[in-house]
Amino acid sequence: MPDTLLNEEPLPYALPELDLTAPLDRHRAVVKDEWVDWNGHMNMARYMEAFDYASGAFHTQIGMGRRYIDNKLGMTFVLEAHITYDRELRGGAPLRFTTQLLDHDAKRLHLFHQMFHAEEGFLASTQESMIMHIDAKTRKSSPFRRVVQERLALMAEAHGKLPKPAKSGRLIGIPRR
Amino acid sequence: MTDLPYPIEPLDLAAPLDRHRATVLKEWIDWNGHMNVGYYIVAFDKATDTFCNQFGVGWEYTHRKIGMTFVLEAHATYDREVKEGDPLRITTQILDHDAKRVHCIHAMYHADEGFLAATNELILMNIDFASRRGAPWPAETMRRLDTLAPIHARLPKPPQAGRVIAIRKK
Numbered sequence: 001m002p003d004t005l006l007n008e009e010p011l012p013y014a015l016p017e018l019d020l021t022a023p024l025d026r027h028r029a030v031v032k033d034e035w036v037d038w039n040g041h042m043n044m045a046r047y048m049e050a051f052d053y054a055s056g057a058f059h060t061q062i063g064m065g066r067r068y069i070d071n072k073l074g075m076t077f078v079l080e081a082h083i084t085y086d087r088e089l090r091g092g093a094p095l096r097f098t099t100q101l102l103d104h105d106a107k108r109l110h111l112f113h114q115m116f117h118a119e120e121g122f123l124a125s126t127q128e129s130m131i132m133h134i135d136a137k138t139r140k141s142s143p144f145r146r147v148v149q150e151r152l153a154l155m156a157e158a159h160g161k162l163p164k165p166a167k168s169g170r171l172i173g174i175p176r177r
Numbered sequence: 178m179t180d181l182p183y184p185i186e187p188l189d190l191a192a193p194l195d196r197h198r199a200t201v202l203k204e205w206i207d208w209n210g211h212m213n214v215g216y217y218i219v220a221f222d223k224a225t226d227t228f229c230n231q232f233g234v235g236w237e238y239t240h241r242k243i244g245m246t247f248v249l250e251a252h253a254t255y256d257r258e259v260k261e262g263d264p265l266r267i268t269t270q271i272l273d274h275d276a277k278r279v280h281c282i283h284a285m286y287h288a289d290e291g292f293l294a295a296t297n298e299l300i301l302m303n304i305d306f307a308s309r310r311g312a313p314w315p316a317e318t319m320r321r322l323d324t325l326a327p328i329h330a331r332l333p334k335p336p337q338a339g340r341v342i343a344i345r346k347k
Contacts (some may be wrong), residue, residue: 036253037215038236038239038240039239039245039247042221043219044222044247044248044251045215045216045218045219045221046215048214048215048217048218048253049213049215049216049218052215053213054214059295066208069208069209075208075209077255077258078255079255080252080253080254080255080311080340080342081252081253081255081342082250082251082252082253082342083250083251083252083253084249084250085247085248085250085251085270086247088247088309095346099242102236102345103343105344105346108340108344110343110344128342130343130344150186153290168342169341169342169343170250170251170281170300171338171340171341172250172251172252172298172300172338172341173273173300173340174273174274174275174278174280174300175279
């Protein structure tokens with residue numbers, strides 16, 4: 001199928017009722033003991049792993065969760081990610097994640113996740129990512145299906161009312177006084 | 178003489194630092210049949226350990242309860258997929274540093290085929306073990322950073338450094 005044609009086929013499984021809460025506030029996790037490193041806190045690499053599950057919760061909302069992969073309909077690849085490490089976490093800490101859709105086009109998602117300590121409420125970390133839809137057969141980029149694009153449009157409208165997060169759009173550097 | 182109570186490996190003046198090697202492990206592979214986004218960062222974190230060992234702020238530094246290094250911020254670009262068993266070569270370039278911090282970028286290559294697989298740009302901060310707060314680098318670490326940074330500064334700035342995430346509209 002040419003890259004420009006929209007795939008009109010429905011998904012071969014039921015989709016969850018779309019949650020238009022902005023930001024999306026569904027994903028919960030706990031810091032596993034094996035995520036703790038020799039500094040006695042959650043290792044920096046494991047934040048990325050934890051955020052990947054929050055990204056999965058967003059993907060499920062738009063019809064592209066595990067069943068999308070298992071049905072070999074396509075997948076998404078992360079092209080780029082930016083993490084801020086705002087506070088340490090210990091083993092067993094309960095986590096709450098929120099996800100804001102910052103932008104999207106026919107093939108890409110620009111997401112912003114925040115990770116909070118679920119009980120104490122403090123911000124532990126943020127992750128901003130650029131995600132590309134990939135065709136299962138060609139392993140090259142391809143547009144989201146119409147049904148996914150429709151869900152994204154609804155979420156974009158709801159999330160577009162939120163302010164731009166202060167920790168989004170950052171570049172890395174040592175600030176000079 | 179250094180101010181650290183253990184031997185430190187000789188300073189490698191190669192630019193970029195080119196000491197770290199690894200192999201993509203089976204448990205790093207996800208549903209998509211390639212190394213998962215999180216495990217690229219695991220692999221880069223081990224390259225950070227190799228980097229820190231050059232400056233005497235690796236395992237011994239924390240094990241002896243002198244200090245730690247924390248990552249404050251990280252940016253990753255995922256440039257190409259890698260599969261189970263692929264050999265990796267990770268280089269590290271210092272971009273900037275001050276009394277407490279280092280700004281560097283790692284580049285991960287397929288060690289045989291040579292292609293760039295990913296980059297990881299970081300801000301590392303020195304942390305005092307007792308207070309768990311930012312503190313100046315040990316004198317020997319600072320001396321080594323001051324030696325190596327001007328050599329790395331002769332390299333061009335990698336195009337993956339200093340990026341902001343956005344969908345660029347045509």
